[in-house]
Amino acid sequence: MLLQSLMPIGLLFAALSVCPAARADSPAHNIRNTGNCQYASATHLELICTGFVGYDTFVRWRDFRAPEGTPFGIWSDGNVFMVSFYQSDMFRYRRIKLSTLGVFLATDKNQKTVALIFPYGTVHCFKYGLRYLSDLQSSCKGSKYDPNEITAHPVLHYAHDSFKRQALLSKGRARPTGLMIGLLVILLLSDNL
Numbered sequence: 001m002l003l004q005s006l007m008p009i010g011l012l013f014a015a016l017s018v019c020p021a022a023r024a025d026s027p028a029h030n031i032r033n034t035g036n037c038q039y040a041s042a043t044h045l046e047l048i049c050t051g052f053v054g055y056d057t058f059v060r061w062r063d064f065r066a067p068e069g070t071p072f073g074i075w076s077d078g079n080v081f082m083v084s085f086y087q088s089d090m091f092r093y094r095r096i097k098l099s100t101l102g103v104f105l106a107t108d109k110n111q112k113t114v115a116l117i118f119p120y121g122t123v124h125c126f127k128y129g130l131r132y133l134s135d136l137q138s139s140c141k142g143s144k145y146d147p148n149e150i151t152a153h154p155v156l157h158y159a160h161d162s163f164k165r166q167a168l169l170s171k172g173r174a175r176p177t178g179l180m181i182g183l184l185v186i187l188l189l190s191d192n193l
Contacts, residue, residue, distance in 0.1 A: 129151050
């Protein structure tokens with residue numbers, strides 16, 4: 001009796017989980033920004049170096065959004081320093097400019113300007129200098145980290161944020177659906193016995 005009253009709800013749940021229109025394969029845009037990026041919006045930044053987050057750097061700063069082995073690139077005009085974590089299209093361009101939230105203008109070898117859009121990334125701008133960027137810069141240039149060196153006008157960009165978020169949401173959605181379908185099958189089989 002209880003099973004018969006729950007069956008329409010279970011079938012509706014199963015139908016909604018299979019229907020592509022009911023699932024959002026990509027979450028809504030999640031452009032996040034902290035701080036005022038005005039100081040960086042009008043500057044053309046040149047690629048200084050690229051590298052990977054090392055063990056010492058990770059242990060020192062505990063940036064769990066960019067753990068050991070995460071690729072990064074640093075662009076600067078000598079005053080503004082921007083690091084972009086995770087391999088992205090940005091790494092193919094030597095010259096970039098922060099245009100608007102989540103949009104970068106990049107100049108290729110032929111002086112053609114293209115817009116690079118990171119709708120799910122995060123951009124963090126700071127009014128004060130950071131030793132973290134100095135550490136990353138020392139790492140990718142192959143020099144020793146100097147704790148007294150502070151990078152002025154830092155910008156941190158996490159390009160890969162969207163892929164992590166999508167994967168976590170996909171897994172989170174799939175588990176309850178599979179569990180509900182499994183429970184429904186068990187209930188149907190036990191009712192027939």
